[in-house]
Amino acid sequence: MRHAILLSAAFGSLHSAMGWSFAGLVPGPTCGSAGPSRQPLHILDVGAPLLASAAVLVGTAFPAFAENELAELAQGQLKPELIDPQCFAKSCKLQTTACAETGDCLKGLTCAAKCMGDTECTVGCFARYGNQALDDVLSCTIEDASCLKIAIVEPGADGPLDAPLPPKALVPVTPASMSGKWYKVMGFNSNYDCYECQRNSFKPVARQQAINIARDGQVVDVDVEYTMPRERVGSPSKSFQARLQEKLVFDTTPGSHRTAHTEGKMFGLTFWENWYVIGTNDRSEDSFRFVYYTGKTLQNKYEGAFVYARKPELPASAMPHIYKLAREAGLEPTNFCAIDNKCFNTPDPQLANPPPFTPVAIAADSTRRDIDNAFGESAKTPSSSWERLLVDASEFLEDPRPFGKAIFSQQKKMSEIREFDFDGKLLPSENYRAGR
Template sequence: MARASRAACVALLAAAAACSLARPTCALRLPQPPLLRARAALAPPPPPEACTPALAAALRAARHALALAAVAVALQASALAADPAPGTVSGFADYSSKGGVMKADPSCFFDKCGAQTKDCFSNPSCLKGITCLGNCRAEQLCATRCFARFGSEKLNAWLSCTLEEQKCVTTGATVDNSAFYEAAPPRLRTFTPSDLEGRWYKVRGYNAKYDCYPCQVNEFSRTPAGLDNRILFRVLKEDASGFWQNDFVEHMKDEPGPQGKASMTVEGKMFGLTFNEQWYILGESDGAGALPAYRLVAYKGDTQQGPYEGAFVYTRTADAIERSPALKAAIDDAARAAGLDPTLWCVIDNACPAAGGTVAGAGSVEGAKEKLEWKDIFELAEWFRPGTLAKPADFDPSKM
């Protein structure tokens, strides 16, 4: 695409988004060209003139409609067909690390995921979550920090529709994770799904990216296929202003997986993306003797972002390990036998104070806490025209 066309696309995108997301006033003032030099902070908007609520609402509706129409036209004209990274990949993160540039269908965001796009684009917190994730290029720890600050059901819904349901963004490469599951830890042959029924506290975690969230309560109930696991956990905001409460259900089947090595297979949806896992029960106690009940679980899983793995410990009470040195020793021994290093355990905080819970980005009050900048508008183009911006080497979600 010619440089002039690309510049026009980004300029129109910036104008439309600025129009849509500016504070509603009766005097609508569009930013003046040249837009491509507008990465400096916007000047404060003029004081709003007196206007009726009905007129203000009409202006907001018109502004939003204009934004979506302009963005759709601009991005439809700038669709890019990227060459995939060579060979097979394990997911978005691997594809990006190999130099692949994602393929995007700009019209898909508005034609097939229009409701989700409108809901997210009209909320500054959700929109900043999109640009945050775009800067991460699917790197998981970076993405988790984006969710810690900007996570919401609106963002989940947008990701689910655009990445999974309608595939507005794809790699175009072959994804193969089969070898990842071959190297499985040794599962206990004595485990049965009924061993997990009831309430458990996750008290130790092995992978800081996935296992160490605070306030992790898991409740297992029997189903014809195996178990349903209702999961509660909190994602803390990096500025210590509170947490985002997560509550979802994963479905577990009593089957060993394609490789025949798992204790159970698992499917669920978190942060808008479906995950598939294989669980391996490495150690357990039924609590009948002097040793309190516990389960030591290792897992391997994957989403569109790529494969991941970790381990954790369940106990029936949140402080079981602290009350029983023998239990700690038994868990550590079982971990070593399975090739895990007990010194890497994180201690999960299950104190769970009631105050501070939020639903980030879901409502006008929470959304108003975030302020859009010009760079957010430019960075949004990366989703619709991948390869527009270079990957930032020192991107920090907490400084957005």
């Protein structure tokens, strides 16, 4: 993988230039102290190369079907001219200091750097350690102050006539026809579209607010929900519900290549997306919307597709139509994932609210302890302080790949759903039950 070569160089620059080691990130006991040292870590010294490693990985976490241009840019090594070390202390001091004071921010960067360009591994790191401090420092150093000069894509949304063409003809939809709650039930891009318990709610925005956002389109609020696992050393597994809000602008420009466009942030970095509605249900079918999209960040470009349904389950009567639409768009429907939405049928009492990596999600105060300072307040007894230190050391030193792999291994392809045949037709129940 060419991303892995670039990342290896970035992480290597950390060791050679700064003499940093994993052990150096874990504070040891000071003389006369029964617990972890509270001495500040010198992230202003090691921040640039460490964040460079993480930034490159964040780029790979936004998948592209083309090769990762970042690897070409660095030609096998992270060039010194791509990093401005003074910028971290001068322009992003508050964010960098906050990262230094937030153990999970450092753990997230360390975890990502050890992934060596592996996308699944990197997503797993943000699912496990993602927090506001990490998002803030990446946003400042990459986008706001350009401490890391790794942008290779022009910022900003595509114009309606400049957006990529859709893979098949658009079908007419209006904000009114999209209003209300929709569940994602099928997804094409495993890195974006296949997380569990996905529900999107559409509602119109106030007239004046809509005018301020877009003068050439109709605006709706989109409330996005999904869940991801968060496993920590020494703690029981939890599922976290992420929630974020987006503004989706429906284009009204004659000849527009797309249905709508949106902008948001993930991993602290901005993304811009074009949405193309390329299929809707017939009157006799269960309701669905087939959406293809293209998107970009400053580091990469990507694409994907998903199917909305009004219920958190596959729209059985419409599946042959959906399969046909997918193939007309050059997408093989049996390669789509079937999104697990069973949480909407049986509420999980263990479900908590803090986000895995979305800065605009709503986090419950009661769960902040899972994402706050790993080197924070000393426990009341020396034994618990040392216990916390051992957990910190384990998390800094652990191999992050198994957890990332586990997240994606839970996804199920449509080819594994025995209820439907190759053309999406519903099989008699005795057929698929016998085959299970």
